[in-house]
Amino acid sequence: MKDWIQISNRLEELLSENVEMALATVVHVEGSAYRRPGARMLVTGDGNWWGAISGGCLEGDMLKKAQMAIMTQKIKLVTYDTREDDPFQLGVGLGCQGLIDIVINPIRSHLEAFSKALKQAISSHEPGILLSEWDENQLDQYSFSYVRNSELSSIDADKQAVLENKMALYQLREGKSQLWEYVPPMPRIWIFGHQFDALALIQQLNLLAWEIHWVGNVPKMNVIGKKLVHQVYDWESEWEILAEDCLVMMTHDFDRDAFLMKRLMSYVKVAYWGILGPQKRMDKLENQLKKEGFDISSVRAFLSNPVGLDIGAEGPEEIAISILAEIIAQKNNRNGQALKYRKLPIHVV
Template identity: 50%
Template sequence: MKELLVILAQLDTLLKGGESIALATVVHVDGSAYRRPGARMLIDSQGNWWGGISGGCLEGDLLKKAQLAMFQQSIKRITYDTREDDPFQLGVGLGCQGLIEIVIDPIRANIERVKDSLERQINSGLPGFMRSQWVEDVLHISQIEQSVAAWDEGQQVFTEYLPARTRIWVVGNQFDASSLIELCLNLAWEVHWVGNTSKMRKDLQVRVAACYEWDSVSGLKSSDCLVLMTHDFDRDVQFLNQYVSHQTIQYLGILGPTKRFERLQKQLSCQLVSDISSPVGLDVGAEGPEEIAIAVVAEILAVQNNRDGQRLKYRTKTIH
């Protein structure tokens, strides 16, 4: 999501000027590859780029092909095949064993349509599917409610799944809350901060989506994530009774040991309906606010992606 937001922000600037630009999109992957379908790379006429379509091994070659597409003002369809150890095939020895198909689109009107559609989907706050079809050099885009992410070579149709932007509520204004907020902002998550606003770091206040006093919280959604790190037992009880006890939340984490949580449950006015992580975070032996923030974010990602947080070397299924 962060990379996509960077590309959209850069498009705001580039589309206001008159220079040529191109947008490359990964539309199909077969086998192992660093990036998945939907990965994008924005290129300008000066050779600058944002985003990426691999781990850095294919970008240099793609840049040359994008320059040609911009010069000719025609869409290019590129295939990189790193499945065979062919010394004449670009990608040999790069570490991935897969086929990657990419569409390079230099048509400004098409890029504007992509930007508008992506922004509309992201701003909706909901996950969804976007279908792109290239008919000659014209791109047709539609948002659809249900589908399967896929690439139809014959029809030149790419259907991609766009997850909702993660929205997290961090409750507390101690230094460990600041560390979690900084990490979430670095991931381009939408952060809502609850606490004593007079004690919140001023540099972070201007970067989060919104700040709330303890008793002025509004807009909590079932798709949100929430982490309680107040270091105040009574405050946690009050907050849970007031805002959380009556609704389901995608992720609810509470700082503190198991005994504290057991004590806390006895003080609630009703049983919580959400699945609760307390102690919060994955078991990685985290020490200090920065490491704890990593453990918490890792657990949120595991919940969102329905994973168990084990080491990838023990995973028997495909990574993606």
């Protein structure tokens, strides 16, 4: 999501300044590649660029090709075939072995349409599909559109696969090329607690451009942390928590956790709910709430407690990485194991 946000913000800024530029988009991949369909690189005529289409091996050559497209104002379809083990191809040794198709588009009207569709996509709080469509024989006929999941009146098998597998799909239909991209909801997280370890988690999340909501004693919140979050709330504030949101309770206060559990029990269907502290503390919390007439047994089965992946984390920064890694793994339906033990391709859900 950070790549999408970075490209969107920069594209909007450059369009307002009438800067000449081109957008390179990976539309099709066969075999191994560092980036998948939908990866983008925004290039300006003076050689600045944002985003990436590979792990660094193609960007230099793509920069030159994009600048040429800007000069000619012609859309270009470029294919890199790295399946042969040729260390001299493109002048560098390539780490991946695959075929990669990339469209370079310098047409302002197309970039304006893409900017509009992309802004709709990243501001949505539900999943959707971004559709790019073009005729390879008439590349000037290029269109973009975005549809939220709830707005799809009919879903064919291919679109269903895009949504369920959270992927991008390239195909030819009726003489036109199409790229359907799954766009996840804007990642949102609620952090409950204003102690110093909350700041470490906020800083990690900010690197990913997540929308962060911070709940606690506002006067005691770190000043730097306040600048990095979307909004701050006091304990008694009203919270609008959505089904795709993530919750992390790190209050270091037993009574405060009991208070939060009572308020948050209706949100069991959130994407992730983690609570800092050992299981014995959670047992005590569950017994305390049961005495007060609150049964959290159904909620507890969903909770991540102790919070985070087992990586031997010590200190606020490592614990923050552990928590964030578990959140990403759960949102992507992964188990957090080492990739060397994975039997399926890395990008297959």
